[in-house]
Structure formats: C-alpha cells, structure tokens
Amino acid sequence: NVSTGNGCDQVSLLLRLCEERHFISPGAFHARTCVYGPLGSDLKKNILGQWWTASIRSRARVFGINTSVHTRTCEESVMIVNYRTVQENFQQDSLTREEALRLFFQNSMSLRSNLLQGALQQYIQALELVSRKLPFGLAEIGLCHQSTDQSFGHSPGCISEVTESSLVWFCSPRTSSQWIDYWARQRLQWWRKFALGPSDFSLCDVVEEDLKDGTLRGIKVLYKFPWGLETLETLWSLGNTELQKTYQGTHSKLECRDGRKVVVPHVISISGDMDKGMLAYLFNSLKQQKKTDSKQKQRTVLRLHPTLTPVKVALDMGRGSNSELRQVCEGLLEEFLEEGIPTWPGYLDTLPLSLENLHTKYDEMGVLFTVLVSETTLKNGLLLVRNRDTTVRETMHISEIKGFLLRYIYASENL
C-alpha cells in the first residue's frame, strides 16, 4: 500500500512539508544557501554524528582533524576581503588600476572549496601518530564555499556553502585499487543503512575520459531524486601527485612503511555533500500511504530512520482540565529530556487540533511516538501511545512509558 506518486508531486509535497514542519526555512530552498529550522538542524546534526561515528570513532586508523576555512589564493577560488580595505585601495588615485588589483589580491585570503587540501597539509604531522605505517586516514566535516553553477537549486555563478564530509585515506600504491573498492562498498552500505528505500542509493564508476590528470579511478555514490540521479559522494584514487604537489621537493619526508618496503603513499579522497545527503534522506523517507482507519484517501509520513529522525517523541494532550494535564506533560517532558530523549513539547501549542490533525502533523514531522495525556491519565494513570510506522495506538501506564521509549530508541540505534 505504498505509493510514491510522480516526481513533480513528490518535490512540491516535500517542499511544502519541509517548510511547514520546520525542517527548512521558507524561501531558503530556492536561495543560494540552506537555512534550517529546528527539525532540519537536528536531522543534519544526527546525520553528521552518524558519519563521524562510522568514519572515525569506530576505526582505529582514522583520525579526526579540524582545519582552517582559509586557504591559499588560486585562480579558481572564492576570496574574502575587508569591505573597508577594498574601498580604500581603489579610491587611492596614486595607484594604477593594475597596482590596486595587485594590492587587493595581496590583502585577501581564499576560502576552501573542499577539505582535501587541509588534510594533505596535516599529512606530515599525522605520520607521527602511526609511526609512518600505512594505511591510515584523516577525516573532517566542515563548511566549504563553492563557486559553481551546477549545484542544486543555485543560480549560476554564485557562491554556495556546503557542509562537506571528507575522509582522506593514505595507503600503499600496491593496494590502492582494492582500497577504493572497499571504501565505495562501505560508503554505499552506510547510506543504505538509514534508508527506507535502499535501492535508490547506488554506485557508479567514473569513465576514464572524465578523470583528471594523475587520477587513477573514480567512483560516485548516487541518489535517485525525483528529477534524476545526483552525486552525493565521490571517491577519487589520486595516486601520489596531489601529495607531491603539496610538499614540493621533499619526497623523502613523505615516505611511509608498507610492510618492509618504503613508499610514497597513494591518496584516496572520499568527499560527500551532506546537505544534499540530507535532502536525499528526506525524499527517501517521504511516503504516502493509504489510511487503514479512515475514509480519507491517504496519509503523508516522513518515515525517517529512528536514529536520524530529529524528534523521537511528541508530548501532547487532549481537551479537558488544561492546567492539570499541562502539569502532567511538563513532568513527563522533564523526565524524557533528562534521559536525553529528543521530545517535542506539543502541548505548548494552544491551537486546538483534532486527533486526526495531530497525527498528520506528527507524521509529517517524522515523530516516532506520540504520547497523549488525557482526562483518563488523571484518573488512572493511563496514556495513549501511537507508533508512527504501525499507526497502532497502545494504552500504557505512565510509570512504564519512559522505559518503553528508552528500550525502543536504544534498540533502533543498535540495529
């Protein structure tokens, strides 16, 4: 009973939903930049957290780093300058145009467009960490500025900001081809792990004529958006040219041990666009399902993975003695937040909604459980708990709810 509708409907439906349900700030979607509301901001945080765990925390030979957004100026780059400095430079009549322009470039810095260069600059220090033994990796999540006309939803020629994930893997030239395959499988597996429709994520080899000089192989992780395939992540096997470019003339400093041999390592650069990745998960989890319990045709649900979904529990109340019900809600909220359960304080919303509209709202927010406090709760301590995915409503005693939620969330995070 799952229908995905046609592509165009999907896009406008998701846009509407993301704006109404505080994932993306209205208007931001078509602008140059992504501005996220509370739910979008938490969803992105959860995705980045999972990436960090999978790439660094759970691996002994990958180290996290944090490099500067400023980089050396080159002809492709996005530069930053002081407003005042520019004005002063160009209003000095004593300088020729050429001189003013030269001065301008001298006084300006550039912003990185990717994280590869930063990692390569940390290579020498990192060698100490691993006693010059291969393989090892340097990983980072950071903001990049890209001057591009291809990026989704941006007008041509503009500068867009992207949160990029990067893993730079240094390995023996002998095994670099196996390693890129290994990482491609790992990355695909990671994307699919949190997907409702895993088959929408796929791998694709970059054909040889599209490889830059010195690049040995390329693999892309693609997502099937309603408007077509887009690249979420790319893996490049770069050989050792980039590393040697970064450390010109210091070949011996670059050397590592590969068993008993001494080699200059090959570099595999894996970088993902996490804003696009977030959008992929939003589309992937958007489902329109036939309602089983009503005459309305269908319900729209954002079936985000339990680990990723920003709000695990919504606390709401039925009509009745407002102040007493509210007190119960506040007590529960405090208990949940203390345990670190991300909870939406729905009872603060004083706009009265029917139960049906309440469920619609929380389904569109991707909330796993709706906990409803009612007059009954005051009498006998019973709550109504609704599951997003099964739509089953269960009655549960107030003393059991916290344990129930913790068990469920813990289980889903250890899937």
Added chain:
Amino acid sequence: NVSTGNGCDQVSLLLRLCEERHFISPGAFHARTCVYGPLGSDLKKNILGQWWTASIRSRARVFGINTSVHTRTCEESVMIVNYRTVQENFQQDSLTREEALRLFFQNSMSLRSNLLQGALQQYIQALELVSRKLPFGLAEIGLCHQSTDQSFGHSPGCISEVTESSLVWFCSPRTSSQWIDYWARQRLQWWRKFALGPSDFSLCDVVEEDLKDGTLRGIKVLYKFPWGLETLETLWSLGNTELQKTYQGTHSKLECRDGRKVVVPHVISISGDMDKGMLAYLFNSLKQQKKTDSKQKQRTVLRLHPTLTPVKVALDMGRGSNSELRQVCEGLLEEFLEEGIPTWPGYLDTLPLSLENLHTKYDEMGVLFTVLVSETTLKNGLLLVRNRDTTVRETMHISEIKGFLLRYIYASENL
C-alpha cells in the same frame, strides 16, 4: 602538591604540549586560524556537544537552528567574491573606477561576524512553534568571520575564523532583567562544571558607558589566562531595538503573548567564543604535580574533565612477543570501539618507550586510563590499568576491563 608555576612558563609549556600531543597543529597557534589535530578536534567536538545538550537538548523552550554564513553586506563586513569576477571587472577599461567598485560590491556577498542576525531572521517562523508565547530561545553553533585586531594571537587587521555558540532568548520586557541574570548564572555554572579550577571562571558586569545604544545591560564570562583576563562569552540585554531593525515597519508581526498582555519581546543575546573556551579548558586543566613514586621532580598532567577529554583509554603493550600481544590489543580495541569508548591505539607506535615515558605521554594527552597488555596477560589474563588522576596501577582481569571502563565513563558523564 599542585603548583601552577608562573604565567610565562605555563604558556610555553601548554604550547609545547598542544603541538606535541596532537591538540593543535604546529604553527597554527600563532597564525590567523586554528588548525586542530585529532585530540584538539575531539576536545572541541566534546565541548560543543556539551553546550548543545545543556542549551537545547535539555530545554523544552530552546530550539536549534542552522543559518547561512552569508549575510547582507554592510560597511563593517568581511566579503566574499569570485577571484575571476574581480579580475574581469577591474580590467574592463570601459568602466570608471567608481563603476567598477560599485559593480564589485553588487556581485559580492558578506560573511557573518556573529550569529545574532541569523537568529533574528528566524524569529517570525519560530513564533509558530511556541504559539506566540514567551519566553523562548533560538540556538546555534557556527563559524563566524571577524575582522578584528583584538582577537587572541592574531595580527591586527586580519580576518579570523571563530566557532561561536549563540543563544538568542526572547522574553517579556517585564522580566528581561531577571532573565539576563538567570542566564549569566547558568552559563557560569556550565563553564565551571567541567573545570579543574572553577574559580578561574568569573562574571563581570559591563559598565554603562561601554553599552551600545539601545542595549540595556551586559555581562561577561571571563577566564583568567596566564596573561590576564579574557572574555569567553558575553550576554547582552538588547531591548527590542535589534528586533525592530530587522523587521522594519512590521511592528504587529513581532507581537507575542506575555500572560494576557501583548508585547514586542526583549532580546537577550548570549554568544561564546568556543575556540577561546577550549583554550581556557586546556590551561585550566594543565597541572604540574610532584611525583610520588620517583626521584624526578614533577609530572605534567592535562587533567581535562572526564566528559571532555578526547581519549578515555590508551591501549599499549610492554615488550615481549610482539605479534601475540598485538593481537590481544587489537581484540580489546575492537571491543572498546564497539562500545563507543574513545580509545588510543598506542600499541601501533613501534617506538619503544619506557613505562615512565609512556605515562608521561598519556598524562600530557589527558588520557584517563592506560591499559597495558604484557606477557603476563598471555599467561593469566591479567592487565595493568593506570588511572591518570590517582596514578594508581591496578591489576585487572581482561574479562572485567570493558565493564570497568564503561561504569567509570558513565559515572563521570552523569556527575
């Protein structure tokens, strides 16, 4: 038996330690930007995570947001431009200097210097979340670019990058003065919670003549660095002028409910420099202590709070049958990482160190426990476990170690 030494010694000691122990990348400290190694990157991550939990996750009325680093251009600002566009503009002879300059400003964007404006722009959308009921807050962590000559360690006139934390609190004009006091206490408490020497963190009121127009009050959170007091965080009670500036001429859209009255809220802006905060914690936790078990004069320990310290456990091995010991280490590492215990794979380092030097290294890294696998382990399963803070070495069976570490880490995170 704790001596802090004099200020100058402290600074050079910490610098040396941060560079050698992979907190800060060599050279980066005196440059314009902060580049962190694996330990620094994890320490910062832990500090930001704790801030997020304390400010958003554990509060029902504070919502996280994620705004753009691009902002409207103003005379104070740091701008970003395309290298190519600038070159093309200024080489067009058909344009006068003035025209070229105007075109330049039209084509450029600015980078934010703080997070306040982004939060104010999300105010109208946020009203929906809270049914226009005060108080509530919008919080964010993000990169800012500041064109300043005051910032620590930066040469005058340059553009520096800072990771800022921001909580913008909207409250009734009636209670804004109480709220700024409440938040100042909360923030001081938070900084002190993770400090070894809490008294080095203090509050200070901003005197009236230093307040900008429209600002009602200001409070700073200070840290006593060896070279003097510096501001880690500032709290401004801004009245409603900033909010009205952001939404010119739309007074009624700004209105909120304060009990039965309708008011335009006051804004309290709380922003912290988290890079400087990290440095404060590093200085705060640096201790030189007399050794109890040796003739050497003192040991240097980075006694970072158990919750913040990047590496909880170091796994190392004594001399002996390398490949067998290594296998035991690898097995333990996998177990620890699976449980999410941040572990340093010290056994990978093939440089043989004496036990004393090993402890020096891990003390300087702030590692809570050193687990030593030796020939004895192969015979009877016993490990040596050393505690950073007590320097006590305990013998423990290999089957008990994981449980012991988890209990300790869990307990310290719930202090």
